[in-house]
Amino acid sequence: MRYSKAFVPTLKEVPKDATTPSHVLLLRGGFVRMIGSGIYEMLPLGRRVLAKIERTIRREMDDAGAQEVLMPALLPAEYFQETGRYDSFGGALFRLKDRKGAEYNLGPTHEEIITDMVRRDVKSYRQLPLNLYQIQMKFRDEPRPRAGILRCREFLMKDAYSFDVDEAHALESYAVMRAAYHRIFKHLGLDYRVVDADSGAMGGSTSAEFQVLVQTGEDALVVCSSCDYAANVEVAETTLPTDEKDTSDSPAAEKLHTPGVGSIEDVVAFLAKTLPDISAARMLKSLLYLVDEKLVMAVVRGDDDLNEIRLARTLGVDEVFMASEEDVKKATGAAVGFAGPVGFEGEVIIDPAAAAVTDAITGANETDRHLVHVRHGRDFEARVESVRMVKQGDPCPKCSAPLESYRGIEGGHVFVLGTHYSKKMGATFLDPSGEEKPVVMGCYGIGVSRLMAAAIEQHHDDDGIIWPMSIAPYQVILTPLGKAAGPLEAAEALYEELRVLGVEALLDDRAERPGVKFKDADLLGIPLRVTIGQRGLDEGLLELKRRDAKDAEKLPIAEMAARVATLVTELGGELTPRSAKA
Ligand SMILES: [Zn+2]
Known part of the structure; x- marks a missing residue:
């Protein structure tokens, strides 16, 4: 394809509302265009x-x-009505009527x-x-x-x-x-x-x-x-990190006055003076859930998050609902932020990471009071179940390597x-x-x-797209430079050679400055670029550059076409050889 004849309406400005890289680059590179909310045409x-x-x-x-x-995409409504999906699909289903009033929907699947x-x-x-x-x-x-x-x-x-x-x-x-x-x-x-x-x-x-x-x-x-x-x-x-299993002894539990500090961060900051080695990892976060009209307490470490889906699964229900402020007060006798497993009357589920903390700080079920030196198995009983949200660095359940x-x-x-x-x-x-x-x-x-x-999303940089060879719109872009006839003639000759070898080439024959041509080549993301300048031609050389690499290689003119074809194949592209023009 000759660029001068190609319909590639690139944009200089980043379109409004486009934030993800693929959205920006597809619009800027003239690959797609939106003609209505969520409706795109493929250029x-x-x-x-x-x-x-x-x-x-x-x-x-x-x-x-x-x-x-x-x-068909246009479907008589009777098929989705037969399975009940005509209704259950809800607002996601496009429904329409024909001139006789018969109902249809567009196929969502x-x-x-x-x-x-x-x-x-x-x-x-x-x-x-x-x-x-x-x-x-x-x-x-x-x-x-x-x-x-x-x-x-x-x-x-x-x-x-x-x-x-x-x-x-x-x-x-x-x-x-x-x-x-x-x-x-x-x-x-x-x-x-x-x-x-x-x-x-x-x-x-x-x-x-x-x-x-x-x-x-x-x-x-x-x-x-x-x-x-x-x-x-x-x-x-995830599995429990073995190095966090603490077997040290801890002093007896003790109640401390913690006026007005309910959140994990506040408690840690407040107690930092009295307990120098306090951290969120030593806090037990006690959360109350309404499960089948009963209150269940779930305990995770202060630096972990509770996974509600896992909690529901553990309890054998479809969904769990966080207890209201009022329910928390009724069940613990304390304001929100001061609940804890010690003395709680009801089922307590504790995550293994929280259960492994042997010298923990919890709410005391009393407003403005916390308990320190709390230990699972000694000060309270709870069912140990994995209910925390897995996070970066946790060990893999299969091989224990860190998860990312x-x-x-x-x-x-x-x-x-x-x-x-x-x-x-x-x-x-x-x-x-x-x-x-x-x-x-x-x-x-x-x-x-x-x-x-x-x-x-996976293959781009600040300058534009970097297509994998297998799906690139063209495999190579030929960029002749300058106004002299020589580079364009050499590019035309290479273009024909590549065509016969089956390489998909875009020949940038536009009368544009080199900077504009290079910028567009980078934006469009063509994996290979051959630059043809008068100085190189005088030395008998052309320059080949990969879009995903910084450096370029110089090759004799006669070797370039074969080299490009080899690279296309090596990088996962396909050649569709054609016969030479008579
Ligand atoms: Zn693994």
Whole structure:
């Protein structure tokens, strides 16, 4: 492509409301444009990137035995009504009517439609397994579209659905797709981790997220610095740091007057004069929760946070609710901030890290009073359960190496659905003994347009995007300098050589100053740049620079095309050789 003919409407200014790097750079680089809240059009460069992501996905899906279909985006309402999702999707579902008043919705996902596709034809176990996928626009009425194409209202997704005769076979399909996802994410050049969402009844995961590690993601994760353990912070586990197990003796508990200091920070500051070695790690934070109309006390270390999801799981309930100020007063006889486990009448859950503190400070269940030298097992009894929020530096539950905090963008998910949809919609088959059974489904999504943004979140610098070679809109940009005819002629010759070798080149033939050309090349993030200047030509040399490196290499003109083609391949790009012009 010649830059002078290309439709690349770059912007000089950073657009208002754009804060995340991918949002800013996609708009500035002329890859996408917003035409309405959360609605984006793909301009030529953006379309090229998407097409490459799609190509990678298609290849791996096809290799995994999946077959591509294309379902409509405009769906008669009866399908979502059949499963109840026409209502339960709530405000996220785009609903519309045709001229006759018939109801429709735009597809936010396609379980109903694919289940219908299969139930119409699949009658026997002989027709299974099946795996069908599509790459298509999805519509969700996000309450607050933001971050450009990371969270918008119309977006490109790959969704695949597997159909099996039983759960064991469904798990095999799931494993095949999970492996395919690994190949896809690797090929796209993304730093990602698989986060298991749960452990199924059959042992092993039946639901996992492929999280692209970035600093700007919506999901808080902990990731092991050594092994492959990664988890959402809300469900992450950790082991107790062994070096923090304290076995020293402590004096008897003692009540201290702590007027008006209820928070951990205030108590630590207040007691610092009397107890020189006081720290938040020696404080026990006692929190009261309403669980099935009873008050339960949860105790974590002062420097830890309570994980409400883990507490609810520990107590075998769906959700826990923080007790009201009034309930706290009634249960402890003290103002909020002075609750403690000693003498508390009710169930007490203590986190192992808190239970290991042998000389602790707690509220005394008396306003303006704290207890010092408190010890679990001596001064109070409590059930020891891991209920704190895992944080940076905690040991990995698998290998004990320190965990690191990350944010992630969910780029894909794999999920065993079971028979939820097939039972509701009557997608059944006859097994070898003639018994009618519901098909067992799995579903597998990838946010195609979202991955384009995620790649930028991971690969950029102050000057612009640094595309991984596998998804770059062009693999090399040729930058002839100056007004003389020589550099442009040499660039044209190289351009033709590269075309025959199958390298995708963008030839910057614009009559712009070198500074402008270099700036645009950096902004667009083309992985390789060949600079063609008159001085170099006089020496018979061209300059090759990688977008992700500082230094450039000089090569004889005759060797450049082959060198570029080799580098493209080495960096994960593909060549599509063409025949030379007659
Ligand atoms: Zn580990």
